[in-house]
Amino acid sequence: MRTGLITGLLLLCVVIAVGAHFGKGEEFAKLVQAAKPQWLGVALVLQAATYVCAGAVWSRALARQGHHRPLLQMVRLGIVKVFMDQAVPSAGISGNVLVARGLGRRGMSHRNAVATVLAGLISFYIANGLALAGTLVILWVTGRVSRFIAILATVFTIVLGVFLSGLLWVTRGRKWVPRWIRKIGPLKTFLSAVGDHPPHVVRDSAFFTEAAALQLALIALDAATLWAVLQSLGATIPAVGVFASYTMASVVAMLSLLPGGLGTFDGTAIAMLRAFRVPIEAAVAATVLLRGFTFILPLVPGFWLARSEAVK
Numbered sequence: 001m002r003t004g005l006i007t008g009l010l011l012l013c014v015v016i017a018v019g020a021h022f023g024k025g026e027e028f029a030k031l032v033q034a035a036k037p038q039w040l041g042v043a044l045v046l047q048a049a050t051y052v053c054a055g056a057v058w059s060r061a062l063a064r065q066g067h068h069r070p071l072l073q074m075v076r077l078g079i080v081k082v083f084m085d086q087a088v089p090s091a092g093i094s095g096n097v098l099v100a101r102g103l104g105r106r107g108m109s110h111r112n113a114v115a116t117v118l119a120g121l122i123s124f125y126i127a128n129g130l131a132l133a134g135t136l137v138i139l140w141v142t143g144r145v146s147r148f149i150a151i152l153a154t155v156f157t158i159v160l161g162v163f164l165s166g167l168l169w170v171t172r173g174r175k176w177v178p179r180w181i182r183k184i185g186p187l188k189t190f191l192s193a194v195g196d197h198p199p200h201v202v203r204d205s206a207f208f209t210e211a212a213a214l215q216l217a218l219i220a221l222d223a224a225t226l227w228a229v230l231q232s233l234g235a236t237i238p239a240v241g242v243f244a245s246y247t248m249a250s251v252v253a254m255l256s257l258l259p260g261g262l263g264t265f266d267g268t269a270i271a272m273l274r275a276f277r278v279p280i281e282a283a284v285a286a287t288v289l290l291r292g293f294t295f296i297l298p299l300v301p302g303f304w305l306a307r308s309e310a311v312k
Contacts, residue, residue, distance in 0.1 A: 039232030053218040054078035061116040064201040083302020115199040127215030135247040171202040235282035245272035
């Protein structure tokens with residue numbers, strides 16, 4: 001984890017340095033200093049809303065199982081998950097492990113907690129697949145589909161398909177999983193919690209429709225945060241262009257397996273914004289400010305809350 005974080009930070013520094021080199025350093029500094037605070041306030045509200053969406057997914061999954069917990073408790077777990085996903089690169093799995101433990105401490109059986117997390121994880125991958133599909137349509141219509149983007153989308157689709165297939169396979173019950181897989185340490189514990197007859201929520205199409213919509217809203221809110229930051233810098237770009245830029249950057253970040261996609265997300269976001277004719281100074285400044293909202297800002301409360309969850 002520490003090596004990955006250091007590597008990511010170094011990559012981020014390189015990306016910023018290269019962007020500043022090809023742009024005008026003084027213009028970059030002026031943009032950041034002149035950022036309109038009202039738009040930064042909008043960005044802050046948008047980011048706060050992402051935690052509500054994350055918490056709502058688990059809240060709905062619990063409700064489908066006959067359990068009701070305050071949304072605020074789920075929002076707290078959402079902040080913990082973001083911190084863990086940033087700190088430990090694992091395609092969203094590390095944060096979900098801590099969420100399952102947190103649900104257990106709130107009176108959920110291990111079986112229900114694992115089912116809730118599993119249902120949320122499946123909806124997460126479904127939403128990202130839909131977001132990528134929408135992004136490809138946007139890029140196709142605007143004439144910005146390149147060979148690199150096509151290859152990247154293909155690789156991500158394959159990886160996503162493998163993950164989703166594996167997760168959906170598990171939802172059929174432990175008895176459907178080959179015995180040799182059931183003997184693998186971490187998987188043995190997980191499959192034991194899933195059981196032979198997992199809760200219905202992991203096969204509930206109505207829930208997945210609702211949860212995928214919430215996950216898509218979360219992605220849209222993150223993209224909207226980038227849009228608000230660009231507005232604060234005076235940069236003009238269509239909303240669909242911001243969505244496509246953010247989604248492609250997220251795809252690269254997930255494939256990189258670096259903490260928070262440090263460096264890889266940023267380089268891709270800048271390149272995509274440039275493709276939509278955003279000046280490089282504004283693209284670099286917006287990406288740096290977005291990092292402040294999505295990566296730096298949640299670290300302090302996330303670390304404190306994650307530590308609190310771990311010692312309870």
